[in-house]
Amino acid sequence: MRAEVARIAAGDLEGYEKFLKASEAIYRVGFEALGDEPFDACTDMARVLPDLVRLEAYRKVYSLACKHVTDARLRVVLTFQSLLVGGNPFATTSVYCLIAFLERQWGVHFPIGGTGSFVRGLVKLIEGQGGAIRCSAKVAQICVTDRNAASSVRLSDGENLAADVVVSNCDSAWTYKHLLAPEHRHRWTDKRIERSRSSMSLFVWYFGTDGRYEDVAHHSNLLGPRYRELLGDSFARKLLAEDFSLYLHRPTATDPLLAPAGYDAFYVLSPVPHLDSGTDWERTAEPYRLAVQQRLEEKLLLGFGNAIVTSRLLTPQDFQDRLSSFKGAAFGLEPVLTQRAWFRPHNRSEEVDRLYLVGAGTHPGAGLPGVLSSARIFDKVVPHADVLIRARSA
């Protein structure tokens, strides 16, 4: 990384080292010390305020990079990472600069067998401990007792499943707006949810090719001509722009068994506005996909159009309709300072007892490290099984 910085902006090498030091300091507090701590009370927030000020969390991601480096390309390279968790680097707190150090220190990992193998590992763990998993069972309502405690979930086919505690890893905005009746909500009212800022969405195209592209790396970013303006279109103005910045994923570079011998597997994604853009994705998806294909053909996968053997799309509409994400946002609430930690929907619901939230929409936020940290927080705040058993028999 240092050699690359020296190659493209030799004068910024010292500034890059300083940026990395700042990133490490944020990481030590923001991830190691606080990443798996619950933020139940506003005093939890007050406790960390001095650290936030010392680490300049009031700055935006881009502003912290600008403090240390001057080269425009380097500023992009050091700041786009907040997009990985749904944050616009021009609007999101510089706390997300911690990703730079985290990646340098621990590397970027990929589970052999794909993310599915990671899911299968968790299923094995749960079933090995005597837990049962039911798929294709949509929760329609979280039921609440007279004492304001979650007591069961009602599935969309009418079946009722009694529970000592209810844990939702569905999008937090969706959980509150659609699964918990309004009379049980005081903080996360429909009005407040509507007013909150949702993260951007994604256009994702999965495809497979007959033929392998050995010179294409596992991860490639193909930046468009605009940066700040393009992000402004997606996040603030909710405009689907004609230009785009793309991330191309080629997992078969690391794990060739994810495709038949001689074939490659890919996905390419483009950050796009959530459904407030008013885009008719049924009509727009195919022309947008073609434009993406054209750009890839020009820059990275020369003439691959004829080699495509399988293709599947995921649009903001799918994020909403298939994955129950409010407004089709891909990363839940936008992780700006006023929607983080205590300001985010709490892991221990502030609305009803015995309801817990995990996943991207609660604290600490999106991305697998964040989501797994939310599970660790749940472990800290959920009552011990003995307490629950005693309560059930009382």
Ligand SMILES: Cc1cc2nc3c(=O)[nH]c(=O)nc-3n(C[C@H](O)[C@H](O)[C@H](O)COP(=O)(O)OP(=O)(O)OC[C@H]3O[C@@H](n4cnc5c(N)ncnc54)[C@H](O)[C@@H]3O)c2cc1C
């Ligand atoms: C294209 C893409 C690439 C990504 N790449 C990375 C990456 O490389 N590294 C990384 O760390 N993060 C990555 N992320 C982010 C990461 O995948 C998410 O932050 C994470 O999966 C969120 O986990 P979750 O449990 O909150 O929600 P999800 O994984 O979305 O799971 C929620 C589940 O709840 C189900 N559900 C919703 N409503 C109901 C209901 N009413 N009843 C029953 N079930 C319901 C949904 O169908 C869904 O299966 C990526 C995200 C996307 C979209």
